Amino acid sequence: MKAWRLPPPFLLLLPAVIVLAAxxxxxxxxxFWSSLTPFRLTRPDxxxxxxxxxxxxxxxxDSEFWIAFGRTVLLLTFALNLEMILGLGLAMLVERATRGQRILRTIMMFPMMFSPVLVGFQFKFMFNDNIGLINNALQSLGLTDQAIPWLIDGNLAFFAIMVAEIWSSTAVFAIFILAGLMAMPRDPLEAARVDGCTPWQTFRYVTWPFVMPFAFIAMTIRSLDVARAYDIIKIMTDGGPAKRTEVxxxxxxxxxxxDAKMGMANAMSYVAILLSILFTFMFFRQLAKARAQIAAEW
Known part of the structure; x- marks a missing residue:
């Protein structure tokens, strides 16, 4: 009787399974086990x-957790909507360009090449109240006669973080929407012009329904990024001042x-992951509706 052996496909996949498990x-x-314990780094036992x-x-x-969650939702809401609007405008400008479109697409992707840590340091320097580029520019133009405490005031610090997030990730929306615009057939646009539609009506009823699924794909990807935002905020404000920018x-x-409360931190992590999955599920439902609408109209 032959000795029992694993089938070749399972044998070939075994190293990958072992590494994945490890x-x-x-x-x-x-x-997950530590989230069910009072595990502290200062007390390993x-x-x-x-x-x-x-x-x-x-x-x-815990009110502190839900305040941080609300601030995360606020950042997600404003950042995603502004990124989508700016990305849509940028994509439409690049798509209408008759020359140098490849160069424009490369420049458009430039902010995505920076790591979040580098973006955080870059905008921390720009919003510095003493030597920052923003304050120096405003004072040189005569728009203010004193330094604005961008990273010290809680509301202004949150605004500065939002600007950094939008600058670094608007290109995600622009790339996806530009792909939708380039894949869009021209016959419906020509038919809309022949029927006497205004540019706004053409965009509202022809262009936007077609590129909407591409925008929702970008929104799904970015929602996961913003929901776990850490690097830029850590570098720029470290959650301050007085936890006013803590997500x-x-x-x-x-x-x-x-605080060395690793058990509590892991429990918070699992709750945050579940909330992120919930938001992702909502975006996928919207994406499915948009696809169904496109299938019905096109």
Whole structure:
């Protein structure tokens, strides 16, 4: 009787499965277990003390967590909508260009080449109240006679973070929408012009319904990025001043590493992931509706 052996396909996939389990599955299981314990970095033996879902119960009554969540939703709402509007305008300008369109597409992608850490340092310098480019430009133009504390005032700091996020990621919307505009058939546009439609009516009833699915794809990708925003905020304000710019993942990092409450931080992480999945599901539903509308009209 022949010795039992794994089928060749399973044998070939085994190294990848082992690596995946080592770097993804096992850390996920350990982090979930630690979320069920009062694990603190200063007390390693506390990871063996099971407390059930007590950390999760504390989260749902923790005002600090929900304030950070609301601020994350606020950042997500304003950043995504402004990025979509600016990306749409940028894509339409590039699509109408008769010369140098390839060069314009390359320049349009330029902000995406910077890492979030570098973007954070760049805008932290630009919004510096003493030597920053923004204040120097405003004072040189005579628009203000004193330095504006961009990163010290809570509202202005949140605005500065939003500007950095929009600058670095508007190109995502522009690229997807430009792809939709370039794939769009010209016959409906010509028919709209022949029927006497104004440019706004042509855009509202012909162009936008076609490129809407592309915009929703970009919105889904960017919603996941903004929901886990950390690098730019960490560099520019570190959640300050007085936690006025703290979002979910800066709160989780502070809870886990500064306060050493790793069990609570992991519980917050799983709640944040579930909320991100919920938002992604909502965007995918909107994407499915947009695709159905395109299929019905085109």
């Amino acid at each position: 770097v993804v599955i096992i850390p996920l299981l350990l982090s 506390s990871i063996y003390q099971f407390i059930g879902f007590r950390n999760y119960e504390r989260i749902f009554t 979910l993942w800066t709160l989780i990092a502070r809870t886990g590493y500064s």
